[in-house]
Amino acid sequence: MGILEVTNVNKRFGGLQALGDVNLDIPAGTVHAIIGPNGAGKSTLLNVLVGKLIPDTGTVMFDGKPVLGRKPYEINQMGISRVFQTPEIFSDLTVFENMLIPCFAKRDGSFRMHALESMAREKDIIGKAEHMLSDVNMIDKRNMVASSLSRGDKRRLEMAMCLVQEPKLLLLDEPTAGMARADTNNTIELLKEIHASREITMVIIEHDMHVVFSLAKRITVLAQGTPLVEDTPENIKGHPKVKEAYLGEAA
Amino acid sequence: MLGLSKKDTFFFLFVVFLTMATPIILQPFPEGSALAQFNAGYPDLMQRFAIYGIFAIGFNILFGLTGYLSFGHAAFLGVGSYSVVWMYKLLNYNVVPGLVLAIITSGLFALLIGYISLRRSGIYFSILTLAFAQMSFNLAYSVLTPLTNGETGLQVYNDDPQILLGANHPLGPHFFGIVMQDSAKINVGGWQWTFNNGYYFCAIIAVIAFYLSLRIFRSPFGTMLRAIKTNQTRMNYTGLNPRPYTLAAFVISGMYAGLAGGLLAAMDPLAGAERMQWTASGEVVLMTILGGAGTLMGPVLGAGFIKYFENIFSKINDGILHHWFSALPDGVEEFLVFIFHPFIGKGWSLTLGLLFMLVVIFLPGGLIEGGRRLGNLFTGKSRKPTTPAKDPEHHPKPAPHVA
Known part of the structure; x- marks a missing residue:
């Protein structure tokens, strides 16, 4: 089966x-x-x-x-994660923020009201996102806005976003x-x-x-x-x- | 400090300082000087700056972060005002129960309207919210007269129960005895500064509202909201349900609007249906876009800008124009007065419209972007020369660099 x-x-x-x-x-x-x-x-x-x-x-x-x-x-x-024909990423956010979102989704489920929590306190999530970015050799691009990436890098980022969810x-x-x-x-x-x-x-x-x-x-x-x-x-x-x-x- | 990064703490303290010093900052010209009519440091106007600042900060949490353009936020403003006046009528003139009720009722209203409207996005969402707001306006204006007192507006009458009203309680809005209307006037040199209780009450609440919005912007929730604006498809395929996020943002911004509406009634114990009209909803959209949607400080600047124009420009009349141009030959004077006439007094909205067009076309990021370009111009960071923001006089608070 x-x-x-x-x-x-x-x-x-x-x-x-x-x-x-x-x-x-x-x-x-x-x-x-x-x-x-x-x-x-x-x-x-x-x-x-x-x-x-x-x-x-x-x-x-x-x-x-x-x-x-x-x-x-x-x-x-x-x-189940999906990679699209044209990369679907959060193009207005930075590469690093793009990585954080799937990490939160994995940990907190489909919705959680964390409006007053500080991002800086989320050490685990940040560590996980950084680790994944180094795995796909994009850690040096972490502060770039995702829309300014090359097409290949966008694809790479999208895959990393899928993979970080394991x-x-x-x-x-x-x-x-x-x-x-x-x-x-x-x-x-x-x-x-x-x-x-x-x-x-x-x-x-x-x-x-x-x-x-x-x-x-x-x-x-x-x-x-x-x-x-x-x-x-x-x-x-x-x-x-x-x-x-x-x-x-x-x- | 306060759960903020170093940079944000500094920025926040800067905003606190500006807010507290507003009565001084907004009186740059000595009394009796020709330019004194451009002073904005009188209580009524300063209260409006703070209140509409709160309204715009809340609106920006929805529009600036998620991109959902609500055309019905005035409904919450009205609900807030009615709540406060009802508490005056039933209890006494203390503003606290009213403001608490205003936040709760507007939150419930926002939950209902948001739950239905957020089933659609884009223009359909805007139209739905507009429809709800106009329905609320019409209900308040005619159908719900027992609750809203129709077109007369809701106010406190002598035969109202006011069960908590004691013998020596103030007969106007107050905060545990501190009467909103009271002011202290201080004369220094040629300047007169008015420190008004009502303004400081609004200002402290505005500072708290700004702090909360700063926290929301920097929280994981804020990042989620920006992600929704950028790409809902990816959001869905990342295991996140955009609907409760947008609904939460809608309710939060509705509560901000309710608070602002409540404060309007806390300054002046009246509530009228016209507060819910679509023009009021449109105004907060203008404020947010003019100042810079999605920036922290932009909406506050936009609110100040619009309220300044509404109050100061509408005061200028032909007599003042003649006075300004009196040094010129008669024909030229008449001609200039003729040219400027449509833009002043009742025509202030024409000026505002023109400025709005200029800002949207040349500074799509709003006044904040103008400030940033100016800053770059001085520090020489900008590679290509950009046009400086027009007329810095009208946004007296220097624009901080916020993303």
């Missing part, structure tokens, strides 16, 4: 079957990639996992608990979309490092085959909302159904 189990999920938008009978079983500690051509339903599936969309039928179980029907912040509190599952939505090759390789290295040091389960949605094949242990190919195959990268590479899905007809 995996940490994330998706059973018979269906989602329809009007006449379009966005997801049809999706079944996934992702064991803890693995890197799992979901690939597929444009419009295959990858993002819809991700939005179902984080509580942004509610499917018409089916169940999603995370760590033995149902996910569906919960709000995104509740799902995050269960231990999630059990990290969802990555095209983490290298629009990046230059060098940046892509850096991100791959960063993700490999994270996986090796923290044993986090990762689910990656990605277009770039280079990224997928360097990271994933298992790959699910999605086409028209339905999983075609699920297998190891080696077997996926030459799979006739995959080629068909990507190229449109039997090759």
